[in-house]
Structure formats: structure tokens, C-alpha cells
Amino acid sequence: MSVPTTATHEGLPVGKLSAYLDWAQMLTGAALILFMWSHLILVSSILLGPGVMNGLAWFFEATYMAQVGGPLIFLCFLVHFVLAARKIPFNTAQQRVMLANAKRLRHPDTWLWIVQAVTAMGILIMGAIHLWVVLTNLPITAEKSAARIQTGFWFVFYLFLLPMVELHVGIGFYRILVKWGFVDRPGRWTLKKKENLLTAVFIGIGLLSLLRYYFLPLK
Amino acid sequence: MGRTLTFNIFRYNPSDPASAPHMDKFTLDETERMTLFIALNRIREELDPTLMFDFCCRAGICGACAMVINGRPGLACHTKTKEMPDEITLMPLPVFKLVGDLSVDTGVWFRTMYQKIESWVHTDKKFDPTAQEERMDNGLAEQIYELDRCIECGCCVGACGTALMREDFLGAVALNRLARFILDPRDQRTEKDYFDVVGTDEGIFGCMGLLACEDVCPKQIPLQEQLGKLRRKMALAAVKNILPKFLKKDF
Numbered sequence: 001m002s003v004p005t006t007a008t009h010e011g012l013p014v015g016k017l018s019a020y021l022d023w024a025q026m027l028t029g030a031a032l033i034l035f036m037w038s039h040l041i042l043v044s045s046i047l048l049g050p051g052v053m054n055g056l057a058w059f060f061e062a063t064y065m066a067q068v069g070g071p072l073i074f075l076c077f078l079v080h081f082v083l084a085a086r087k088i089p090f091n092t093a094q095q096r097v098m099l100a101n102a103k104r105l106r107h108p109d110t111w112l113w114i115v116q117a118v119t120a121m122g123i124l125i126m127g128a129i130h131l132w133v134v135l136t137n138l139p140i141t142a143e144k145s146a147a148r149i150q151t152g153f154w155f156v157f158y159l160f161l162l163p164m165v166e167l168h169v170g171i172g173f174y175r176i177l178v179k180w181g182f183v184d185r186p187g188r189w190t191l192k193k194k195e196n197l198l199t200a201v202f203i204g205i206g207l208l209s210l211l212r213y214y215f216l217p218l219k
Numbered sequence: 220m221g222r223t224l225t226f227n228i229f230r231y232n233p234s235d236p237a238s239a240p241h242m243d244k245f246t247l248d249e250t251e252r253m254t255l256f257i258a259l260n261r262i263r264e265e266l267d268p269t270l271m272f273d274f275c276c277r278a279g280i281c282g283a284c285a286m287v288i289n290g291r292p293g294l295a296c297h298t299k300t301k302e303m304p305d306e307i308t309l310m311p312l313p314v315f316k317l318v319g320d321l322s323v324d325t326g327v328w329f330r331t332m333y334q335k336i337e338s339w340v341h342t343d344k345k346f347d348p349t350a351q352e353e354r355m356d357n358g359l360a361e362q363i364y365e366l367d368r369c370i371e372c373g374c375c376v377g378a379c380g381t382a383l384m385r386e387d388f389l390g391a392v393a394l395n396r397l398a399r400f401i402l403d404p405r406d407q408r409t410e411k412d413y414f415d416v417v418g419t420d421e422g423i424f425g426c427m428g429l430l431a432c433e434d435v436c437p438k439q440i441p442l443q444e445q446l447g448k449l450r451r452k453m454a455l456a457a458v459k460n461i462l463p464k465f466l467k468k469d470f
């Protein structure tokens with residue numbers, strides 16, 4: 001039988017660590033959501049032309065935002081992983097309990113959490129590879145990006161990474177708002193619809209941008 | 220009407236060494252306004268007198284008949300068979316100690332939990348039985364009552380992925396219960412006292428926001444809203460000393 005065994009009671013004050021870590025998990029998550037959405041918009045500038053994309057890339061280089069911001073995002077990404085992983089089950093028994101519960105309940109939000117946890121693992125590996133490849137080959141230009149994607153391997157790589165990131169980020173956005181009580185019961189359903197639509201739109205823009213890079217004529 | 224319903228029911232009696240967990244199949248003809256409560260009683264009266272399940276009020280007030288109905292925790296007395304498919308699978312609530320078949324012991328779990336969160340009004344005021352009861356603002360009384368509608372059925376705990384994975388997680392019912400005392404002006408506990416009870420990963424910071432509690436609660440208690448408010452309140456309480464003055468509002 002399960003009973004709550006470790007909650008504290010009067011006379012045994014608890015530290016604030018859990019609260020600090022929860023703040024940090026939410027804030028790094030929120031920062032990464034904003035970054036990922038901005039990132040996709042910036043990358044999709046290729047749809048307006050390589051010149052626009054190069055201009056934007058130049059701006060971020062010239063202001064050192066890429067050189068400094070890039071590694072900071074990398075750090076944020078790793079910290080967020082470590083913090084959020086505290087909640088993800090890594091032992092088989094717990095994973096089976098979680099999966100069995102989601103299947104039994106047929107509950108969309110429980111499934112969304114599983115999607116978040118699974119995509120987190122993919123993003124940890126593929127996102128780290130992407131960050132490394134891009135940050136060790138600065139400056140970013142439309143031609144360099146296009147050349148990488150046109151190798152074929154990287155095109156397929158991004159076909160997996162793009163939906164994983166957009167799903168993770170979209171669900172994360174929804175979950176922060178419901179977990180921190182910024183929406184009420186009716187608001188939750190509206191938010192979920194909007195979040196799904198936003199994710200679909202971002203995946204669409206991302207796919208179009210990938211195709212544009214794939215077919216961009218190289219000099 | 221006129222349907223024949225098939226019930227797959229979990230059977231196991233932990234106190235009988237010869238018993239092994241298995242599923243039993245029963246069929247019943249559906250009658251008008253049939254609920255699972257009625258169906259289970261008919262099965263016990265007509266087909267198998269050894270079937271164990273709990274019920275008391277048959278009106279969604281006592282919370283005793285909570286079970287897993289086609290995968291979702293719910294109240295047997297609240298579930299109309301006409302809203303169910305021809306085949307219905309019934310399992311006991313997880314997390315709680317199995318008494319036998321569909322009957323679980325929620326009492327011990329709830330009592331332990333209430334002791335952990337100290338689920339009573341903390342006051343040093345001496346009770347005067349001759350004095351008139353102190354007045355409370357009607358709006359506030361209604362807010363407290365909204366959370367007090369909890370019938371302790373255990374559905375929110377049985378549906379919570381976090382509670383299933385982590386035995387030490389308090390669960391929505393406990394967090395909602397504490398939220399009720401936070402609202403109550405008669406409880407003299409301070410914000411720090413409340414933080415000491417739920418400001419941990421076993422308490423509000425352990426909640427992963429899966430929201431199955433909100434979606435299965437048979438009394439439609441606004442659990443998502445309450446858990447969200449509690450998280451904000453406890454998170455702010457932890458950083459109050461480092462926040463600049465203009466941010467120190469209770470939002």
C-alpha cells in the first residue's frame with residue numbers, strides 16, 4: 001500500500017531547494033520556448049530569400065549575440081534537461097507504470113507528457129549535435145546551412161529534430177500555463193487548441209524552410 | 220434497452236491463499252436507468268454472492284464505490300450503463316490497499332495523508348460554546364465549500380501518473396485539502412507553516428501537471444486551478460525575500 005511517507009510536518013521546516021529548482025526548471029523552459037520560436041522565425045527568413053537570412057545572421061554575429069548567446073542557450077538547454085529529468089522515470093518499473101496508466105486512462109494530457117519525455121531524450125542528443133555543429137562553424141550563412149542540408153543526411157536529421165522540438169516546446173508552453181495556474185478550466189481547452197494549431201503552423205514553416213534550404217542553388 | 224451487457228471484473232482475495240488474481244466474466248440484461256451500482260448488486264444477488272465491492276450512499280456522496288471503469292477511475296453509482304459500451308471492464312482503484320475484488324481500503328491512506336498535512340483548523344482560540352459563531356463573508360465561505368465538496372473517493376490519486384510512480388507524492392486530494400485551509404481565516408497557520416507541509420517534491424513541486432485528477436474528479440472540483448494557485452503561492456513564498464518590492468504581491 002502506498003501512503004505519503006515523507007511529507008514533513010510542523011517542527012520540521014523544509015528547505016526551499018525544491019521551490020528553487022521548480023522555478024529554475026520553469027524559467028529555463030520558458031526561455032528555451034521563446035528562443036525556439038524566435039529561432040524558427042529567423043531560420044525561416046530563408047523563405048524570403050538567402051539575402052534576408054544572411055543579413056539577419058550577420059546582425060547576430062556583429063552584435064556577438066550568436067557567439068555569446070549560442071553557448072548560453074547550450075547551457076540553458078543542459079540545465080533544463082538536468083532539472084526536468086528529475087521528474088522523468090528512468091527505471092523500467094516506473095516507466096511501465098506510467099505507460100500502463102496512460103494506456104488505461106486514454107487521457108490526452110498524460111499522453112502529452114509521455115510525448116514530452118520521449119522527445120526530450122531525442123532533443124538532448126540531436127539538439128546537442130546540432131548546437132555543436134553550428135556553433136563550431138560560425139558564422140552562419142544561408143549557403144553553409146544549405147550545403148549541410150543538401151548532404152541528405154542532415155536533411156533527414158532535421159526532419160526528425162524539427163517535429164520533436166516543436167512538439168516538446170508547444171506542450172511545454174501549455175504545461176507551464178496549466179501547472180502555474182495561469183488558465184482556468186474553460187481557458188485550458190481554448191489554450192490547448194491554440195497550442196496545437198501553433199505547433200502545426202511552426203512545423204509547417206519549418207518544413208518549408210528545410211525544403212527551401214534543400215533546393216537552394218549553391219554557388 | 221434490450222442490450223446484454225458483459226462485465227469483466229477483477230477478482231482476487233488477498234486474504235485467501237488459494238486465490239489468484241484473474242478476471243471473471245458476467246452477463247446481465249440491461250434495465251432502464253441502470254447504473255454500475257445496480258448492475259454490481261444484481262451480479263452479487265443473482266450470479267456470484269462472493270463478489271466484493273464497496274458502496275454506501277449510491278448517490279455520489281460517500282465516495283466508497285470508486286473503481287476503474289473501462290480504464291478510468293470513477294464512481295460506480297454515478298455511471299449509467301446506457302452511456303457505456305456493451306462490454307465493461309471493472310478493476311479496483313490502484314495505489315490503495317486491496318481488500319478484495321473491487322474493494323479497496325482508502326481509509327488508511329487518507330488518514331495518514333491528513334495527519335501528514337495536518338488537515339484541521341489550527342487555532343489557539345479557546346472554543347466558547349455559548350458564544351455566537353463568528354461570521355464569515357459569504358463569498359469566502361462558498362470558496363471554501365467549493366473545495367470541501369471533495370468526497371475522498373480517491374479517483375484523483377488512482378488516475379495520477381505521478382502518484383502511481385512515486386508512493387510519497389501527496390496527490391491532488393491532499394493539495395486541494397490544504398488549499399481549503401489556506402483560504403480559511405480561522406486557521407492561524409502562516410505561509411511558512413503551509414510551505415513546510417507542501418513546499419517539496421513530495422508536495423506541490425512534485426506535481427507534473429498531467430491533469431488526470433482534474434479530468435476524472437467525479438465532483439468536478441477545480442483541481443487544476445487549485446494546484447496552479449498553490450504552486451504559485453508556494454513558489455513565491457520561497458523567493459519572497461529576494462524579490463524586489465513591486466513584485467511582492469500575492470498573484
